[in-house]
Amino acid sequence: MSLAYDDEQRLLADTARDFLAERSPVVAQRALRDRRDPLGFEPALWQEMVELGWSAVPFGEVHGGLDFGYQGLGVICEAMGRQLSPAPLLSSVVLCGSLLEGLDDPARAADLLPPLIAGEWRPALALEEGRHHQVLPRTCRARGTPEGFRLDGEKSWVVDGMGADAYLVTALMEEGDPALFLVPAESAGLSVEGLTLVDSRNGARLRLEQVLLGREQLLARGERCGALLETALDRARACLAAELLGASEALFEMTLEYLKTRRQFDVPIGSFQALQHRCAWLHVELALARSTVMAALEAVDQESAERARLVSLAKWKMGAVAERVSREAVQLHGGIGVTDELDVGLYLKRIRVAQACLGDGDYHLDRYASTVAAEV
Incomplete structure (x- = not known):
């Protein structure tokens, strides 16, 4: 294990640190907090990060990524931590991007990842259901319908959930298997409520009441x-x-x-x-x-x-x-x-x-x- 950055990682770290110090200093986070911005980040600044290639860093070239890995993305996250810079990098690129990249259906991944990497489409992962972290769903349920599925339940802490274009929602199937669904933000029966977090970041609570989805919206299930x-x-x-x-x-x-x-x-x-x-x-x-x-x-x-x-x-x-x-x-x-x-x-x-x-x-x-x- 290396305890120091290599030359490429050091260059990326220096670039990220200089960019964030100029475009997203701590004072910018204070301004977002004071005006109670519901998104918790500046969309224009996020697009600048996308143009720098940050959203493409961890993905393979087959999906239009830079194939720089999570060691490369880690130095960017470290620089963001230094300036308290808010952006949907963790929620959209890391969490949702990883799930979509790993889908068993390559065509589905090829369809969803490019707009995510380009910053044109921002999904958020709806995972948590209670006060304590749980990987697998317990109360959010998915039931079969003639056309597909019906989702019912709540998600308690969706990182960057406000303003998201879609949600990757975990739910339990009738057979007890965990499943992952793609739920468009405009779906009937889906309501999104903003959360007040002490760090003034973007958080949301989701309620799903008879949200109807097609079969193609099921992304993965079981093991x-x-x-x-x-x-x-x-x-x-x-x-x-x-x-x-x-x-x-x-x-x-x-x-x-x-x-x-x-x-x-x-x-x-x-x-x-x-x-x-x-x-x-x-x-x-x-x-x-x-x-x-x-x-x-x-x-x-x-x-x-x-x-x-x-x-x-x-x-x-x-x-x-x-x-x-x-x-x-x-x-x-x-x-x-x-x-x-x-x-x-x-x-x-x-x-x-x-x-x-x-x-x-x-x-x-x-x-x-x-x-x-x-x-x-």
């Missing part, structure tokens, strides 16, 4: 559906860990700069040994967390047998370190650390949401333990 979901979710979890890494490192650097400039007793408070020890601990933990993130992204690209274990390790470790960095940042900034005028609070809120998304620390500790036990 194949479960396998597709696990692959897509692991890719997204690794990218989320990379975003958390970027946000944590930016917050740590912000805190170090404050310790160098804030003075008490005529000296910088960063000269106090007790504070130096706390920062040294954070520096070491961030380095360790980076190694887990890079290992997870590599395992995803190589389709390693250790993918599940390494991804859960990265999501848990990065979440734990991000929580510690954000708490220390608030404490080391003192009273100003809890004011809205400082960006520390924006980072803390995004970190908390990203920690919970696609499985919190407890979920991934349990999953990691299960994978290790299975190997013994």
